[in-house]
Amino acid sequence: MTGRDHRDLGGPTEKCGVVGVSLDERAAARPLYYALYALQHRGQESAGIVTHDGFQQHSHVEMGLVGDAFGEDDLDQLNGPVGIGHVRYPTAGSVNACCAQPFSVSFKSGSLGLSHNGNLVNADEIRDELAGLGHAFTSDGDTEVIAHDLARNLLEEDLVRAVKRTMSRIHGSYSLTIMHDDTVLGVRDPEGNRPLCIGEVDDGYLLASESAAIDVLDGELVRDVEPGELVILRPDGEGFDAYQLFDRENSAHCFFEHVYFARPDSTIDDQLVYDVRRDLGRALWAESGVDTDVVMPVPDSGRAFASGYADAAGEDGADVEFAEGLMKNRYVGRTFIMPTQDARERAVRLKLNPIKDIVQDRTVTLIDDSIVRGTTSTQLVQLMRDVGAEAVHVRIGAPPIVAPCYMGIDMASREELIAADRTTEEIGEEISADSLEYLSIESVAGALDQSRADLCLGCVTGEYPYDIDGETTDRDVERPTIGSEPAAADD
């Protein structure tokens, strides 16, 4: 239940997972492999691990799923008790092997490996500046820019100061795990846009995008890395040191991590994702509950929402049956041959099959987490009617997506977003639902137990917490200006 494959169904695409580990003596490769495996939902394009044995780096990066990218031999040659890993779905940079991560470079005083989750908004400026100093780049990815900048700073400063200087120059969304020679560190951008957490295992510590990666190693979640914080894992798995390098008044957590991207069993910024989703479902009933014969999740992503919604309905005394009336074919793969054009709209049925007995002659409420282009929703509503539903209501556990994401999530272009220029009522008509309701931003903030000012709501408001060319900046929140970065914590 780690999120349906939205690439197939037209939803937003998941984006990149990072991990870093420092152990006592045990080789880091296998723990990194299992951790990446637990983060596979965050990126399926490529997988990579870079370790260090005290003398040199070892690297293995390949296109494909974790299970396909690594063989026993590959893991065996990745020597050393420290390392970082990455699973990738492309954010910026071209989609090919050269951009798979971790990205490794050697420079004057050593080696650097970087794993990046997020998206910079000023990568081009930094790149131009470095190019002016003679730097040559092999890719057009953000990660190489960060690597070059950090390498240059390390010529003159110690590790903490060099990281701080680089963080003061780059602007945007980033959670990074970095290996400098055999030291593993983690950094979260000052707005804390993407998640990053610290875990403890028997013989060491790790950093990971989500706590589920700690769980599979039988470890304990220590805490989230704070926005603007640098965490350096000590050698031999002997703990970690933390440096609060930047301290902003407001953060800009991506609420969509909770709604959609993250695994339900991960705890992000102190909140269990599964609980948040059930609470969102409960709030959805409270805001716009409708009495129907049956409440039905769109699997797998709508399940927790629907469960909370149905529970709340039951508590209110509504006689609502919760049923799994849409069955998912778990063998949907990349190489599936689509029906010819005229039958394309039936394609959804190959992936989600309605159970006639549950739907026929009944009123139905479909619960999902989001609507992006609207194609899937339209097809699902039609499917319900095809098998005899009397009425079909749709309830969405998040606000309408009205604008693109520039922070690392490839939702769709503004033109493709069904909500970009339609009212909720118009969308409901477009997807032919008897009624459609979204959840309010206030309820989202409430379920997340966060102030609205601490969330990145760009995709549902069109106002962003970062300066983005051609887009409106979120004026309700005071944010520092790029280039005139003064707000570093003292050092």
Place this chain on the structure above:
Amino acid sequence: MTGRDHRDLGGPTEKCGVVGVSLDERAAARPLYYALYALQHRGQESAGIVTHDGFQQHSHVEMGLVGDAFGEDDLDQLNGPVGIGHVRYPTAGSVNACCAQPFSVSFKSGSLGLSHNGNLVNADEIRDELAGLGHAFTSDGDTEVIAHDLARNLLEEDLVRAVKRTMSRIHGSYSLTIMHDDTVLGVRDPEGNRPLCIGEVDDGYLLASESAAIDVLDGELVRDVEPGELVILRPDGEGFDAYQLFDRENSAHCFFEHVYFARPDSTIDDQLVYDVRRDLGRALWAESGVDTDVVMPVPDSGRAFASGYADAAGEDGADVEFAEGLMKNRYVGRTFIMPTQDARERAVRLKLNPIKDIVQDRTVTLIDDSIVRGTTSTQLVQLMRDVGAEAVHVRIGAPPIVAPCYMGIDMASREELIAADRTTEEIGEEISADSLEYLSIESVAGALDQSRADLCLGCVTGEYPYDIDGETTDRDVERPTIGSEPAAADD
């Protein structure tokens, strides 16, 4: 939600899906492809389609999943409006390409293609008999035996009589789709052990192991093929002819199709699988419900059971929360590298991760459909305790599996079955549960709305509806003796 991958988790293995179609003009290849796709849960080892264009057969059979086995070009060359298909997981015969199906042969008066789901108990005798007549076999599979026998009978008789004669000779479990030249037919063994149903689409008719294969073609389920019945699809999609060739007093439906193998959205022998599973869950509460803080399905197969169980508990006024406390990693693949030996028992966590917040300091009831070897159950109970469960109760929606299946399901050998020589109490201790209860056979028969005498209960009673060397025959039910087959319906 079509059944978890029991190969990974130690459960019984799914077995073979068959399909056959006769259309008006449209090429049969794509409909067969989508139908196989919907039956993928019944077999992942190989996939094949054989069509006929009126002049000759076209065949494409390959190892692997449906999506991998066929490309556009492959489908394009499979000409003709009639055809049969197969997805396979090995039952009898060696596991290699030579046994992938449909199995095709040419003989004196034409060609034959066969897709087989089931397992014969007298294949060796028939094979020896045919060998004595000079037949040479290229595989050691049941299907080649049926093909040779049918081909030989077709030298002397018309199609219906030839099929009847072959059916009177072979003994065991079989649902077959057959293509004789360009005629497609379907046969279900006289005991109706494996499912087979008839569907109607806009421009023709089809036969399939499960009705979900009809759904993806936007078709309607017409009815099940009856035990002992032969159904011949007319050319040009113009309907079908049915022949009740054998008429037994009792059938021997596999109850495990409903409990585990079939898709929840399939209707088998007039019953929706999802409803049966929820009813089994309700009966489980009625028989052995226990008050706990939370009821938790083992995903994906335990979900419908747990939902029925929790509903029934709620109706009884029990204050039981239903929660998805075990999260499944949907990227578990074939090439996954297992941890080294000493960490092997933790492997389950890579696939099923417990949510600590839901479990900690609470009493938990885990609901699953079956226990085979007990390894997974032991690991899951331990996982619950690891994350702080106060008590862990286990409830299983089927009776204990005490004996192997000879009808085509590769559960395990008797030595491996945890229930083969243990009482329920002993099993509960073995898996370290605070309590363990199975469902009674009576409740299974009740939920299936079938007489106990009409079910194959071999795996839960050790008494089989077929004569199997070294095993006890089910004496409560009168069954015909192999070899002295008199009970054919008149012809």
Place this chain on the structure above:
Amino acid sequence: MTGRDHRDLGGPTEKCGVVGVSLDERAAARPLYYALYALQHRGQESAGIVTHDGFQQHSHVEMGLVGDAFGEDDLDQLNGPVGIGHVRYPTAGSVNACCAQPFSVSFKSGSLGLSHNGNLVNADEIRDELAGLGHAFTSDGDTEVIAHDLARNLLEEDLVRAVKRTMSRIHGSYSLTIMHDDTVLGVRDPEGNRPLCIGEVDDGYLLASESAAIDVLDGELVRDVEPGELVILRPDGEGFDAYQLFDRENSAHCFFEHVYFARPDSTIDDQLVYDVRRDLGRALWAESGVDTDVVMPVPDSGRAFASGYADAAGEDGADVEFAEGLMKNRYVGRTFIMPTQDARERAVRLKLNPIKDIVQDRTVTLIDDSIVRGTTSTQLVQLMRDVGAEAVHVRIGAPPIVAPCYMGIDMASREELIAADRTTEEIGEEISADSLEYLSIESVAGALDQSRADLCLGCVTGEYPYDIDGETTDRDVERPTIGSEPAAADD
């Protein structure tokens, strides 16, 4: 220098190699692998080995080259000291995995494996006859027909008599290695069309299409299998027994084996192929030598011819330089992307590059073994002129190919053969040579030290030693009639 890749250059295609081995204790798999490797030039489509360990057969057959078809693991599982092998290029039957060999069947009294080189002319009749007895066939290949016929005969007779009966029924070209349970045998058709020889190694004996396969095992060539002879290898590598089952007045050896197919380092029917080719070259000079500045082989197949031609010229006092003026690119592979249509005729240059310094302003004689379609010859003559040749003479070490081969060699259809309806002079004009001469049939027979009546000359005379529908039978030689086979040696 085992023959150029005529598939690329438009020449006849090589056809199938067979091998069989019986050793004392050593596993047969690796010796078979190396032997097939030495026979790779006879077939590149598929490779297979079947062994027997005294209890059961082990088989591994795959598409592709020997080196690609087998891994260490594959060889390790092929247990047992006896086995047979095959490399294949398709003769009859469709080109796909189902027809790869050895072909294995089990029948009443045991198992059979067959490797076949050749082509039957009455396979369809035998197949129909067996089908009438109820046999069902999985392929349309000759080999399955032979296997079924032999299996049937083995029901009633001992091995020698059963083989003899099958040989009296099938008609055409065949060299077979057969494994009946764990007995390996070899058979050569009564006309001895395809080669087969016996070799001895330290710990056993083997049968192979060519003696080069014996060489790579450090063995000694014992002798050729005689036309119509059956050779049974004794168990434990303890020698062999020979049975002269058929004894014809005339054989029908394929002269093209010597001219083109076989390796130069093989000895076939008592003659070293390399020597034969040099003698053919000498005869070519004697018949139609022309004084030129330089004599040049078309590599690799023309090299031995050119060497003999130049030697004979030198002995005659002609001032002729022998030079390798055409350089072959040995990396020509299957996946090479051809130039677009208008540049197609230049494609030969990617494979054979002329050395300008050797050709420019000189008269040149190109020596090759055969001309099939004439495309390559035309391109080569043009290439010579492009780099400045004053005159280009072409000499061919075999007679013109005027008719197709029905004995297992896929030369081309009659329409495609440039010599089918042209005089030598017309062909010379067609390929734009200053002169063109072929070798006479008499010289071929002379170089082979065989009577013309003992050769199959179908492709150069249009008269065949077998009854072929629509073709003329070679009336100069008395041949037995199919179906009324009386000429078996006494048994």
Place this chain on the structure above:
Amino acid sequence: MTGRDHRDLGGPTEKCGVVGVSLDERAAARPLYYALYALQHRGQESAGIVTHDGFQQHSHVEMGLVGDAFGEDDLDQLNGPVGIGHVRYPTAGSVNACCAQPFSVSFKSGSLGLSHNGNLVNADEIRDELAGLGHAFTSDGDTEVIAHDLARNLLEEDLVRAVKRTMSRIHGSYSLTIMHDDTVLGVRDPEGNRPLCIGEVDDGYLLASESAAIDVLDGELVRDVEPGELVILRPDGEGFDAYQLFDRENSAHCFFEHVYFARPDSTIDDQLVYDVRRDLGRALWAESGVDTDVVMPVPDSGRAFASGYADAAGEDGADVEFAEGLMKNRYVGRTFIMPTQDARERAVRLKLNPIKDIVQDRTVTLIDDSIVRGTTSTQLVQLMRDVGAEAVHVRIGAPPIVAPCYMGIDMASREELIAADRTTEEIGEEISADSLEYLSIESVAGALDQSRADLCLGCVTGEYPYDIDGETTDRDVERPTIGSEPAAADD
């Protein structure tokens, strides 16, 4: 006949081919593909092409042979009439995908692509220097160092001056094709160690390691690029401009290119390789001819030598037969499974099979181009004796290899070289030849028509024309000192 696969037989390994092309309108991709195909013998590890369409670079680099690395689609997307290509066998840097070439970088004022053949001796110093300026490197290859240095120089200077400055800093062996934005250029190191030549085709010009790459495009060889020369191809295929940037008194051509690496049909430094090899063979007879029954080349590399040797012998009236007594199996592939250890020495026979009839009871002279480790020679001599040779003499068309190559050819380490610490007589005993003779350095220089001072003879003298740590510099020749480069031609 482009050189045997020495990787299999223990000889020196071929090294890298480069190409660059500027055409009028035609896309450069296919011409580059065919050119690389003609240079495939210089590197089989990876292949790559980078083109430029006036707006941007297009790149496709993959591991494997040219035919496998590129599909039609790959070529189609490589837009633009200019481009460079590379085939690689590793010289320096690790053996993996990251080091495949052309190497591409973008920098301040544009893009650079580089293809490199050769080896720098001061790459580490330049790398360190650039690292000190902040450069970060993604590989440990020479090519990235050259790219960064050139990119840095281009920040301040025009193309010609920037290239000259980089050439004055790097030291060693290099032939480069470079693409700066859409300008293609070629550079040959001041000593002219590796070859590079200019060709003209209908619609443009190209640069290539060997003239055979020009031939396959039906082009004409214009001339060699001179040592120390820069050649810039004009846009639209309108000719080229040449700049003699460095002008040394002596060059340091690699004589081994002529003896072994290059294709026989290539013309290098004004000499046809095939002619040189025949002349070396003639000189070998003159120096150390021995009367034997038969002269036999080790195929394919010894063929031209043996032909010259036999011709010279014939002219001297020696009664020597030239015969191809060793037959090569052309299907030797990468995946071949070697015999187990104790049979390893027989492995050569799988690749080279002796013809007994030619060898038995006769005296034999084996002709080869070089002996590296001596393993193959030992096996071949033994093979000759195994099939009955009375005496086996070995003649080598080059001097003994006594020291490693630092200029880009991976011959072997000094410890592995059989001639490093043995006299010719001792080597003859080691390989068990009745006699062994090498060719003198004087004869090599004579056949190449070059002064000894203009050749790199490091591997046969142990004295190198470059400053190499721990090795002796060739004191007979005045060479400039690294770092104090004054000898640039005026600019």
